[in-house]
Amino acid sequence: MADVAAAGKRATAAPARRTLTHVRKALAFAGRYVRGWFEPGRFIPHEPPKLSIETTNICNANCVFCANRVMTRRKQPLDLDDFRKAVDEFAAMGGVDLDFNATIGDPLLDPKLLERARYVRRYPQFATLGFVTTLQWLHRFDLDEFFAAGFTWLSVSTTLSGREMYKAFFQVDKYDQMLANLVALLEENNRRGRPLNIEIAVKPTDEPLERVLAHPDFQRVNALTPQDLEETVRRQGFYVDDWLGAVTLPPYLKKRPLYPRAFRPCQLLYAGLMVYSNGKVGACSCRDFEASSDLILGHVGEQSLATLWTGERLAALREDWRRRNHVPDICRSCRHYLY
Numbered sequence: 001m002a003d004v005a006a007a008g009k010r011a012t013a014a015p016a017r018r019t020l021t022h023v024r025k026a027l028a029f030a031g032r033y034v035r036g037w038f039e040p041g042r043f044i045p046h047e048p049p050k051l052s053i054e055t056t057n058i059c060n061a062n063c064v065f066c067a068n069r070v071m072t073r074r075k076q077p078l079d080l081d082d083f084r085k086a087v088d089e090f091a092a093m094g095g096v097d098l099d100f101n102a103t104i105g106d107p108l109l110d111p112k113l114l115e116r117a118r119y120v121r122r123y124p125q126f127a128t129l130g131f132v133t134t135l136q137w138l139h140r141f142d143l144d145e146f147f148a149a150g151f152t153w154l155s156v157s158t159t160l161s162g163r164e165m166y167k168a169f170f171q172v173d174k175y176d177q178m179l180a181n182l183v184a185l186l187e188e189n190n191r192r193g194r195p196l197n198i199e200i201a202v203k204p205t206d207e208p209l210e211r212v213l214a215h216p217d218f219q220r221v222n223a224l225t226p227q228d229l230e231e232t233v234r235r236q237g238f239y240v241d242d243w244l245g246a247v248t249l250p251p252y253l254k255k256r257p258l259y260p261r262a263f264r265p266c267q268l269l270y271a272g273l274m275v276y277s278n279g280k281v282g283a284c285s286c287r288d289f290e291a292s293s294d295l296i297l298g299h300v301g302e303q304s305l306a307t308l309w310t311g312e313r314l315a316a317l318r319e320d321w322r323r324r325n326h327v328p329d330i331c332r333s334c335r336h337y338l339y
């Protein structure tokens with residue numbers, strides 16, 4: 001009888017605990033949201049800005065949550081002259097924060113990747129250089145040359161719980177190759193005293209966390225990295241965005257909320273510029289996957305980055321949103337909006 005009563009109490013306590021957690025989270029969000037508004041410099045363009053260069057928008061993978069499958073812009077590497085011009089101009093602007101992050105694409109599919117990295121590293125002011133990758137194509141590069149090219153960080157998008165889970169998420173049968181590349185990279189990095197900061201970004205899959213943590217491949221990789229990989233898996237979110245509604249997410253992934261954005265331009269509009277693989281320059285380094293929105297400011301071959309960064313067009317985009325609440329179309333449904 002006492003057991004039944006205790007079970008009953010637990011059953012009523014669980015929803016109450018959940019409600020309390022929701023209330024706490026809502027209050028924490030409200031606090032962050034209000035504080036953010038008053039953060040010094042929140043609505044002032046960063047000087048110098050950041051620059052992301054999409055060296056290629058080609059990607060063989062078809063991740064369940066990515067817009068690669070729906071992107072219609074031409075698949076191409078960035079013209080080398082346009083690339084050099086962007087790097088030179090960014091250096092002249094005093095830029096220090098540059099990366100090869102692609103809105104869509106995998107930098108390891110760019111045959112000129114190392115040439116580009118070496119070009120960047122001619123400028124000592126760029127303290128860091130790196131990119132996000134599936135690592136499926138690292139074996140195409142000579143590892144000595146790769147390490148000598150001067151990258152300082154990599155973020156590897158992956159899953160570590162077997163070939164089938166990987167195939168379900170990335171929709172390509174490249175698990176064994178990715179794993180071989182990852183192990184080779186981590187071992188070589190360890191041997192060299194860890195010149196590369198390698199982050200392993202374990203993607204959420206439709207399986208219990210404990211099964212991921214117990215997988216022999218997870219444990220093998222975990223033994224090779226200083227990263228707290230178990231913590232990474234435990235805190236991985238299932239909240240992702242849906243690329244402005246262009247991607248239908250599988251049921252186990254949940255859409256990030258559409259945070260309120262009235263009179264509050266996205267932080268990315270103050271942070272820096274993006275050079276797309278077709279040479280277009282945009283104010284969003286994140287979700288403009290067709291590089292065709294109102295946030296496109298010009299072309300790196302035709303205008304200077306400094307002009308685009310300090311020009312009227314970008315200033316008007318920020319001010320129209322901030323003062324008149326004219327939110328650019330692409331930003332209205334963006335779940336990646338940074339408040």
Ligand SMILES: C[S@@+](CC[C@H](N)C(=O)[O-])C[C@H]1O[C@@H](n2cnc3c(N)ncnc32)[C@H](O)[C@@H]1O
Pocket residue numbers: 059063065066067102103104105106107132133134156157201203240241242243
């Ligand atoms: C578009 S990918 C390009 C780089 C590389 N091909 C890769 O997959 O890592 C950049 C990052 O965005 C993540 N990503 C793609 N779609 C996403 C979504 N809907 N929500 C959150 N992150 C997403 C990828 O997992 C990856 O970490």
